[in-house]
Amino acid sequence: xxxxxxxxxxxxxxxxxxxxxxxxxxxxxxxxxxxxxxxxxxxxxxxxxxxxxxxxxxxxxxxxxxxxxxxxxxxxxxxxxxxxxxxxxxxxxxxxxxxxxxxxxxxxxxxxxxxxxxxxxxxxxxxxxxxxxxxxxxxxxxxxxxxxxxxxxxxxxxxxxxxxxxxxxxxxxxxxxxxxxxxxxxxxxxxxxxxxxxxxxxxxxxxxxxxxxxxxxxxxxxxxxxxxxxxxxxxxxxxxxxxxxxxxxxxxxxxxxxxxxxxxxxxxxxxxxxxxxxxxxxxxxxxxxxxxxxxxxxxxxxxxxxxxxxxxxxx
Amino acid sequence: xxxxxxxxxxxxxxxxxxxxxxxxxxxxxxxxxxxxxxxxxxxxxxxxxxxxxxxxxxxxxxxxxxxxxxxxxxxxxxxxxxxxxxxxxxxxxxxxxxxxxxxxxxxxxxxxxxxxxxxxxxxxxxxxxxxxxxxxxxxxxxxxxxxxxxxxxxxxxxxxxxxxxxxxxxxxxxxxxxxxxxxxxxxxxxxxxxxxxxxxxxxxxxxxxxxxxxxxxxxxxxxxxxxxxxxxxxxxxxxxxxxxxxxxxxxxxxxxxxxxxxxxxxxxxxxxxxxxxxxxxxxxxxx
Numbered sequence: 228x229x230x231x232x233x234x235x236x237x238x239x240x241x242x243x244x245x246x247x248x249x250x251x252x253x254x255x256x257x258x259x260x261x262x263x264x265x266x267x268x269x270x271x272x273x274x275x276x277x278x279x280x281x282x283x284x285x286x287x288x289x290x291x292x293x294x295x296x297x298x299x300x301x302x303x304x305x306x307x308x309x310x311x312x313x314x315x316x317x318x319x320x321x322x323x324x325x326x327x328x329x330x331x332x333x334x335x336x337x338x339x340x341x342x343x344x345x346x347x348x349x350x351x352x353x354x355x356x357x358x359x360x361x362x363x364x365x366x367x368x369x370x371x372x373x374x375x376x377x378x379x380x381x382x383x384x385x386x387x388x389x390x391x392x393x394x395x396x397x398x399x400x401x402x403x404x405x406x407x408x409x410x411x412x413x414x415x416x417x418x419x420x421x422x423x424x425x426x427x428x429x430x431x432x433x434x435x436x437x438x439x440x441x442x443x444x445x446x447x448x449x450x451x452x453x454x455x456x457x458x459x460x461x462x463x464x465x466x467x468x469x470x471x472x473x474x475x476x477x478x479x480x481x482x483x484x485x486x487x488x489x490x491x492x493x494x495x496x497x498x499x500x501x502x503x504x505x506x507x508x509x510x511x512x513x514x515x516x517x518x519x520x521x522x523x524x525x526x527x528x529x530x531x532x533x534x535x536x537x538x539x540x541x542x
Numbered sequence: 543x544x545x546x547x548x549x550x551x552x553x554x555x556x557x558x559x560x561x562x563x564x565x566x567x568x569x570x571x572x573x574x575x576x577x578x579x580x581x582x583x584x585x586x587x588x589x590x591x592x593x594x595x596x597x598x599x600x601x602x603x604x605x606x607x608x609x610x611x612x613x614x615x616x617x618x619x620x621x622x623x624x625x626x627x628x629x630x631x632x633x634x635x636x637x638x639x640x641x642x643x644x645x646x647x648x649x650x651x652x653x654x655x656x657x658x659x660x661x662x663x664x665x666x667x668x669x670x671x672x673x674x675x676x677x678x679x680x681x682x683x684x685x686x687x688x689x690x691x692x693x694x695x696x697x698x699x700x701x702x703x704x705x706x707x708x709x710x711x712x713x714x715x716x717x718x719x720x721x722x723x724x725x726x727x728x729x730x731x732x733x734x735x736x737x738x739x740x741x742x743x744x745x746x747x748x749x750x751x752x753x754x755x756x757x758x759x760x761x762x763x764x765x766x767x768x769x770x771x772x773x774x775x776x777x778x779x780x781x782x783x784x785x786x787x788x789x790x791x792x793x794x795x796x797x798x799x800x801x802x803x804x805x806x807x808x809x810x811x812x813x814x815x816x817x818x819x820x821x822x823x824x825x826x827x828x829x
Binding site: 263264265266268269270272273275276277278279280281283284287292294341344345347348349350353354355356357358359360361362364365366367368369371372373374376377381382383384387412420423424469473475476480483484496499500502503504509512513516519520523524527 | 556562565566568569572573576577578579580582583586594595596597598599601640641642644645647648649652654655660663664666667668669670671673674675676677678679680681682683686697698700701703706735756759760762763767777778779781782786792795796798799802803806807809810811814817818819
């Protein structure tokens with residue numbers, strides 16, 4: 228799935244500043260503040276399609292529900308017990324985690340380098356932006372198919388160009404790696420744009436001052452650019468971890484909706500859907516979804532905690 | 543937080559310094575590598591199906607033919623999927639922009655009981671996606687009788703906590719004075735919202751709109767779960783399931799893939815500036 232679908236990791240939520248002394252102006256504003264109605268349409272949709280599924284998933288995870296959605300029995304913690312004792316779940320989690328571990332550092336470094344390049348070339352800036360960002364505009368499934376075609380051992384361009392005969396997608400040692408390469412090409416553009424925007428936001432006078440002090444390009448990079456990019460790097464890392472853990476589309480398309488050679492590319496999302504929609508075990512699938520939700524929430528909360536700690540450190 | 547990131551206009555003359563020559567050359571090489579897969583897709587789509595799978599493989603078609611493109615339109619459902627994608631993404635974008643602008647404003651500028659608790663819930667919603675809670679979401683939508691319908695495809699994409707959050711941060715940054723002047727002149731809250739706040743927020747709203755459109759146009763997972771009726775499928779969905787199901791016709795598949803990507807490339811070329819400032823805006827909001 229793409230980073231766009233994933234949450235933007237929230238910065239600390241602050242309530243709007245409370246006014247302690249009531250001036251005529253605040254009294255006027257307060258009189259006009261009756262705006263629950265503004266929030267109502269969103270809340271209806273949010274309740275129906277976010278809160279209700281969470282509640283329902285939580286309930287179903289304690290039952291033996293099947294796909295028909297009727298006649299479920301309460302089974303207590305059985306589903307969770309089964310999930311934690313099931314090597315298939317750990318395998319799937321392992322694949323998603325391994326994928327994340329490979330993708331995230333590569334994306335961060337690559338996106339940063341591409342952004343530096345596009346930022347410093349003076350001519351035809353739109354062209355570099357378009358080239359590096361364009362793959363991200365393809366649907367994930369199209370990117371998957373395209374690289375499935377490129378990785379094809381006989382007719383694919385990759386083996387042809389590099390003079391190899393690697394069966395990329397049909398051997399365990401390279402199948403997930405191929406998905407990683409596809410994902411890098413496909414999604415780096417989004418992080419690239421984030422870095423590029425952050426680079427453009429660094430005030431010129433910092434560099435001018437450094438130049439006056441005789442700093443060379445390396446010093447400027449290490450002492451100005453990198454520190455100024457710290458926040459955006461944190462954001463990119465978080466977004467990429469969240470999106471990568473939820474990898475599904477490219478992986479299944481490249482393996483024709485199967486689990487890959489020796490089941491080596493079955494991701495966590497794929498495992499959930501197989502249990503829910505192929506094995507019709509909605510109760511069990513809900514339980515592993517809830518486990519996954521907790522994992523994702525832990526990553527996002529971890530970032531919020533880090534941000535808050537840093538803010539306190541600054542004060 | 544500044545909301546506009548200036549995509550800098552090159553001013554005056556630029557000199558070809560040695561540094562610039564090296565960088566530009568490097569940029570050209572990297573861009574070429576980056577574009578190669580797309581070029582390969584295009585060239586494949588202009589081969590005949592038999593030539594596409596010929597060994598040894600070659601870049602340029604020996605015989606250029608529009609056969610695959612023609613077959614794509616004549617035999618497949620592709621026009622159907624294209625229309626479905628357009629309907630779904632336009633509806634989703636419209637609803638999301640409207641609903642999240644209202645909610646973002648409500649959270650940023652109005653008071654009501656339970657506001658902070660609700661805001662906390664919205665934050666929790668940031669972590670939910672069809673990838674995370676697909677099965678329970680499906681059974682919920684199923685119990686509403688919306689499986690295999692447009693509604694079922696559209697509505698679950700219309701509760702994006704992330705967009706509400708982005709606009710909430712943005713509305714907080716607008717100075718109060720602008721609205722207050724209008725209140726003193728006797729305007730009501732809704733009028734102020736539609737005539738003052740919304741026009742001020744055009745860059746943020748278009749960023750939200752463009753991103754929602756991209757995400758919705760490319761959304762595979764949710765349509766994949768909610769329908770397996772080929773007449774209702776969207777582009778990514780139809781290409782991945784129907785065109786992949788019986789003996790892949792590679793030339794046709796590449797043509798279909800390019801067609802799925804084309805509208806967004808056009809959107810990007812036209813709205814490049816808004817997209818970049820939009821990324822900056824959303825990104826900086828999340829910092």
